[in-house]
Structure formats: C-alpha cells, structure tokens
Amino acid sequence: MLPAIAAPPQRLDQPDPLDHSFAQTYIRAYRWMLLARLTEEKLANLYRGGKVQGGVFLGKGQEAVSVAVGISLRRGDVFAPLIRDQAGRFAFGESILDCTRTYLGSRLGPMRGRDGNVHRGRPDEGMLPMISHLGAMIPVVAGTLLARKFRGQFGTVGATCIGDGGTSTGAFHEALNLAAVERLPLVVVVANNQYAYSTPNDRQFACRDLVDKAVGYGIEGHSVDGTSLADCLEVLGRAVDQARGGGGPQLVVASLLRLVGHGEHDDASYIDPALRNSSLGLDCLTLAEQHIVDSDWADGAALAAWKEDAQQQVEEAVATTTREPAPDPNEEDWCALASRHLRDGFVTE
Amino acid sequence: MITYLEAIREAQARALADDPRVYIYGQDVGAFGGAFKATKGLAKEYPGRVIDAPISEDAMIGSAIGAALEGMRPIIEVQFADFSTVGFNQVVNQAATLHWRTNIPCPITVRLPSGGTSGAGPFHSQSMEALYAHYPGLIVMTPATVEDAYSMLLEAVAIDDPVIFCEHKYLYYHLKADALPTEATPTGKARIARAGRDATIVTYSAMVHEAIACADELATEGWEIEVIDLRSVKPLDTDTVLASVARTGRLLAVGEAWPWGGVTAEIVARVATDGFGLLDVPPMRLNAKDTPVPFHPNLWGTHRPTARSIAAKLRDLLRL
Numbered sequence: 001m002l003p004a005i006a007a008p009p010q011r012l013d014q015p016d017p018l019d020h021s022f023a024q025t026y027i028r029a030y031r032w033m034l035l036a037r038l039t040e041e042k043l044a045n046l047y048r049g050g051k052v053q054g055g056v057f058l059g060k061g062q063e064a065v066s067v068a069v070g071i072s073l074r075r076g077d078v079f080a081p082l083i084r085d086q087a088g089r090f091a092f093g094e095s096i097l098d099c100t101r102t103y104l105g106s107r108l109g110p111m112r113g114r115d116g117n118v119h120r121g122r123p124d125e126g127m128l129p130m131i132s133h134l135g136a137m138i139p140v141v142a143g144t145l146l147a148r149k150f151r152g153q154f155g156t157v158g159a160t161c162i163g164d165g166g167t168s169t170g171a172f173h174e175a176l177n178l179a180a181v182e183r184l185p186l187v188v189v190v191a192n193n194q195y196a197y198s199t200p201n202d203r204q205f206a207c208r209d210l211v212d213k214a215v216g217y218g219i220e221g222h223s224v225d226g227t228s229l230a231d232c233l234e235v236l237g238r239a240v241d242q243a244r245g246g247g248g249p250q251l252v253v254a255s256l257l258r259l260v261g262h263g264e265h266d267d268a269s270y271i272d273p274a275l276r277n278s279s280l281g282l283d284c285l286t287l288a289e290q291h292i293v294d295s296d297w298a299d300g301a302a303l304a305a306w307k308e309d310a311q312q313q314v315e316e317a318v319a320t321t322t323r324e325p326a327p328d329p330n331e332e333d334w335c336a337l338a339s340r341h342l343r344d345g346f347v348t349e
Numbered sequence: 350m351i352t353y354l355e356a357i358r359e360a361q362a363r364a365l366a367d368d369p370r371v372y373i374y375g376q377d378v379g380a381f382g383g384a385f386k387a388t389k390g391l392a393k394e395y396p397g398r399v400i401d402a403p404i405s406e407d408a409m410i411g412s413a414i415g416a417a418l419e420g421m422r423p424i425i426e427v428q429f430a431d432f433s434t435v436g437f438n439q440v441v442n443q444a445a446t447l448h449w450r451t452n453i454p455c456p457i458t459v460r461l462p463s464g465g466t467s468g469a470g471p472f473h474s475q476s477m478e479a480l481y482a483h484y485p486g487l488i489v490m491t492p493a494t495v496e497d498a499y500s501m502l503l504e505a506v507a508i509d510d511p512v513i514f515c516e517h518k519y520l521y522y523h524l525k526a527d528a529l530p531t532e533a534t535p536t537g538k539a540r541i542a543r544a545g546r547d548a549t550i551v552t553y554s555a556m557v558h559e560a561i562a563c564a565d566e567l568a569t570e571g572w573e574i575e576v577i578d579l580r581s582v583k584p585l586d587t588d589t590v591l592a593s594v595a596r597t598g599r600l601l602a603v604g605e606a607w608p609w610g611g612v613t614a615e616i617v618a619r620v621a622t623d624g625f626g627l628l629d630v631p632p633m634r635l636n637a638k639d640t641p642v643p644f645h646p647n648l649w650g651t652h653r654p655t656a657r658s659i660a661a662k663l664r665d666l667l668r669l
Contacts, residue, residue, distance in 0.1 A: 143415020174408035
C-alpha cells in the first residue's frame with residue numbers, strides 16, 4: 001500500500017503532508033474512485049459467479065460526484081450515502097471490509113447479516129445506513145443537524161445523496177423545506193443519471209432543470225458536470241464550505257449518465273444510445289486518469305502502481321471476508337428492541 | 350383535579366425539566382401550545398426546546414430519528430394520529446429497524462392523539478395502534494387513565510426504543526384524577542381495572558371506561574365482570590389475560606379500532622392457542638364497524654363500541 005491513500009483514510013481537517021495542492025486532492029480523489037471501481041467490478045464478478053446473496057448495485061459513472069462529497073466532508077460531519085456512492089463512502093472513511101462483509105454476508109460486518117449490500121453504515125461514526133425508500137435519509141440527516149443546532153454546536157455539515165427519481169418523493173420535499181426553515185447545514189447531492197431504474201427524466205419531472213427546485217425552497221443551488229472530477233471537487237467543496245459557514249442548505253445537481261444497469265441483474269437496454277454517445281456518457285474515471293496524465297501529475301508507472309495497489313486491497317478484502325463466518329440462525333438474537341425486557345412475550349413463540 | 354390532557358402536559362414539562370436531551374417538535378406546539386393545548390406554556394418555559402414544525406410528518410419523524418442518533422430524546426406531537434400515515438415510513442422502516450440493523454438505539458416518542466370524538470369524522474378519529482404494533486421494533490402504549498398518561502409518557506421518553514404513544518382524545522377532558530401519580534406500574538404489565546369472576550373483558554384506552562360502565566350495569570343484575578386494561582398493546586401482557594380467563598372461563602375482547610386483525614384478534618388468538626382449555630365458551634370480540642369513522646354523532650355513537658353495546662355482547666357471552 002502507498003501512503004496518503006491507505007486506510008485509515010485521511011480527512012481534509014487532518015492535514016496530510018502531501019495534501020497542499022489541488023493536484024494532490026485530485027489524485028487522492030482519483031484513487032478512491034479507482035478503488036471503488038475495482039471493488040465494484042469484483043463484486044459484479046462475484047455476483048455473476050453466484051457468490052453474492054441479493055443484488056449488487058454499482059456506481060459506474062458516478063464516482064466523481066460521489067468522491068467529491070466524501071472528500072469534502074470532515075470527521076464529525078454526517079454522511080448518508082445512497083446506492084451508487086462507494087467512492088464517497090471510501091473517501092468519508094468506510095473500510096473496504098465493511099463493504100465486502102456486508103455484500104458477502106459476513107457475521108463480522110457492521111450489519112451482521114441482518115442487512116445487506118448497500119444498506120450499511122456506522123451511525124456512531126457519522127455514516128448513516130440507508131433504507132431502500134428513496135428520500136427517507138434526507139430528514140434523518142436534517143435531524144442530526146437539528147440536534148446540533150439545539151446544542152449550539154456549529155461548524156459541522158450533513159450531506160446525503162439522491163438520484164433524479166428520488167427528487168419526486170415527498171420525503172425529499174419535506175426534508176429540504178424543513179432544513180431551509182431551520183437553515184441547517186445540509187448538502188443534498190442529486191446525481192441526475194437520467195434514469196430512475198428504467199424511467200427516463202421526461203417521465204419523472206417537468207421542470208427545466210432539477211437545480212431550479214432550490215429556488216422554491218429558498219436555498220442555494222449548484223450545477224455540476226458529473227463527468228468532471230475537477231468540476232465536482234470544486235463545486236462540492238464550495239457547497240460544503242457554504243453550508244459549514246452558515247449559508248443554509250445547499251442543493252447540488254450533477255449531470256451524468258449511469259454507465260451500468262440499475263443493479264447487476266439489469267442490462268440497461270433502455271438507455272438511449274444517443275445519451276450513451278453524448279458527453280454525458282463519458283466515463284469520469286477515464287477522464288480523470290487522462291487529466292492526471294495530461295497535467296503531468298503522474299506517469300504511467302505511478303498509475304499502474306495505484307491500480308495494482310487498489311486491486312490488491314480488493315483481493316485481500318474479499319479473501320479475508322470469504323474466510324469469515326456467516327450468520328447463524330441458532331445464535332441470532334431475535335429481538336428487535338434495545339429494551340429487551342419490553343419484548344412481546346407471546347407464549348407460543 | 351387534573352385531567353388526562355393536563356397529565357400529558359405535566360409529563361412533558363417534567364421530561365423537559367429533568368432531561369436536557371428532550372425537545373418537543375410538532376405542528377403548532379410552540380407559542381400556540383398545540384392543537385389540544387398539550388404543550389401549553391412549555392415553549393415559554395423552555396425556550397428553544399418546544400418548536401413549531403412545518404406540515405411535514407415524514408420530515409418531523411425522520412428528523413427525530415436523526416436527532417436521537419445524536420443523543421437527543423425527541424417527543425414528536427403528530428397533530429392527529431390519522432396524519433401519522435404521512436410519517437409512517439419513517440416510523441416503521443427507519444425507526445423500527447434501526448437498532449436491529451445497527452445496534453444503535455432509536456429513543457423517539459411519537460405522540461398520537463388518537464380515537465374518536467363526536468363530530469370529528471373519518472380523518473380526525475382513527476385508532477392506529479394495531480398498525481404500529483404489527484411492526485417489530487416498536488413499543489405501543491395506550492394509556493387509559495390520568496395516572497398512566499403521566500407516568501407512561503415519562504417512561505416512553507426514557508425507553509431506548511421508538512415508542513408510539515396513543516393518547517385518547519376522548520379522555521383529554523372527560524377524565525380527571527385528584528393528583529399526579531407518585532408511583533407507576535411498569536410498561537408491559539396490564540392492570541385489573543375491575544375485579545370479577547363471571548367473565549373477562551380485555552380492552553385498552555378509552556374502551557376501558559366503556560367496559561367499566563358496562564360492568565357496573567351488569568353488577569346490578571348480579572354479574573361480576575372483570576375488566577383488564579392492557580395499558581400497552583405492545584408488549585401485550587398475555588399472562589395477566591390468561592390468568593383472568595382461568596378465573597372466569599369467558600373472554601370478550603373490546604377495541605375501538607376496526608375489526609379486521611388488530612389487538613382484539615391478537616388477544617383472542619393468544620387465548621385460543623395458549624388458553625383454550627381455560628375457556629368455558631367460545632371467546633368473543635367487539636370492535637368498531639368496518640367502515641370509516643362517521644362524522645355525525647348519531648352514526649359515530651353506533652360505529653364504535655359503547656357501554657351499551659358491550660353489555661349486549663356480554664349478555665350473549667354469559668348466556669352461552
């Protein structure tokens with residue numbers, strides 16, 4: 001493993017000796033994106049080999065905006081990622097083992113086999129575990145910030161991600177409105193990947209641009225090219241800074257295209273070829289690598305070494321996880337309550 | 350004298366006074382003091398801790414979950430239990446699953462002004478306890494007395510799990526006690542509201558008082574009817590119910606909620622499966638009619654069980 005990228009991840013509030021320039025931030029972000037891409041490719045292979053229970057949901061094409069969220073946050077901030085946020089999760093501090101253990105059903109993972117794949121988190125470390133109902137995490141993040149406001153604790157930010165489809169939910173609307181009323185330091189990042197599962201945007205909303213919704217809530221809106229890591233880092237950095245500085249909620253809308261199916265079960269045949277061939281269909285990871293080379297920030301040997309390092313981390317994590325025990329129904333504690341004495345004792349149980 | 354509603358207000362005042370983690374969030378709960386005045390004066394007494402929310406039940410309850418993760422003890426007032434359907438997703442999918450999924454507790458209290466009052470109609474009268482009790486991970490309280498309204502609400506705030514607190518609007522002003530209680534029966538323990546030997550009525554919330562009135566009426570005919578107040582429908586104190594049926598041999602389960610499924614069905618199922626031999630005659634249930642709750646008092650008074658309809662059912666049970 002190389003320094004500056006190896007776990008435990010660095011945060012921007014813990015100055016890294018290498019992290020004094022935009023180039024170094026860019027490279028760190030690129031390497032998290034790379035690790036996310038390779039992790040997900042491995043998960044997809046395992047899925048195709050029948051080694052994954054349940055679904056596999058990939059973030060291919062969304063790594064740039066995702067990593068820009070994670071890397072803009074600090075320790076003490078709150079992050080509720082959505083299904084295509086592996087890069088952001090890594091940048092925020094999730095270990096690769098949390099990912100592989102949850103996907104592969106290890107009892108040692110944070111969800112202990114009780115929940116799987118992307119439904120994972122560590123709330124006591126500021127990473128909230130998503131539920132499947134879209135929009136539902138936004139009010140929860142708002143609530144963490146409301147609590148901090150009550151306590152007079154300022155200077156932290158809560159961020160969460162959603163897709164174009166999720167902007168149609170009541171929870172999205174209610175939470176953005178509530179956050180605006182309370183002027184909470186909330187950053188909501190919409191990855192507008194043009195499709196909600198198979199439903200195109202013209203069947204999802206009728207506004208000119210999703211960022212226009214910000215005006216309706218009385219909050220700041222930002223648009224960003226989701227294929228450009230540089231653009232994502234700049235815009236997300238600014239949005240997070242503004243929220244942290246007391247500027248209230250921020251809505252960031254990234255334009256991009258999902259380069260995979262909704263899940264690995266989905267061949268995405270519904271995606272319009274014209275979109276695939278447009279600038280939206282460019283791969284943010286390839287573009288970022290090209291940008292590094294064009295800027296002379298690293299040579300081919302360094303890029304190859306980064307890939308090898310990431311691949312090794314993935315292989316090690318999967319190898320470790322596959323040796324770990326699965327949950328055992330006979331040892332499972334079948335009690336949903338924290339207050340065990342209040343469990344309902346139906347006597348035929 | 351203190352009313353059921355005042356007891357709820359006093360419990361919240363005490364929770365705010367005793368625990369800096371407590372705050373109250375809901376529509377009109379601030380300076381206005383709540384639609385029913387359950388938070389009257391509290392915003393002034395506890396500045397910044399009793400806060401008006403936008404009309405957003407999903408976001409109100411979702412935000413309470415986030416605040417609980419930060420170590421707070423939120424009390425959410427939903428203006429009418431009926432409106433909690435808008436926040437249902439946050440309760441049953443987020444709050445109820447959180448501890449099981451992550452081992453991190455979710456101590457929120459959601460107050461639901463529940464049940465029917467004359468003239469309130471289909472959308473201000475519902476009894477939601479069975480819906481919430483169906484989901485693992487929730488505690489569902491249904492206090493029937495001034496004392497329980499006070500002590501159970503304080504316990505709800507202290508419990509490390511999400512608590513659905515079904516307070517009955519009909520009891521708000523009708524029910525009075527001499528003073529607030531100084532001791533409390535723990536949640537999960539039912540109460541024998543009236544002792545008897547000829548039949549057992551198992552019920553909860555406002556129906557406890559209809560059942561007691563019915564038992565008083567039947568006492569004039571020489572029947573001694575036992576009335577059990579469940580206090581909480583989840584957990585449900587099956588032991589106390591079975592012990593009572595063992596004494597009386599006859600069971601009538603009464604609820605203000607609708608008849609399909611629900612608390613009364615659960616009681617009958619438990620007694621039938623675990624106490625079949627205790628029954629001298631088949632058990633009976635009495636619920637509201639299987640229609641929306643009607644507006645007009647003439648219809649409403651017939652839609653829900655009353656002391657009179659319970660007595661009619663009970664006479665059938667005793668004749669068997």
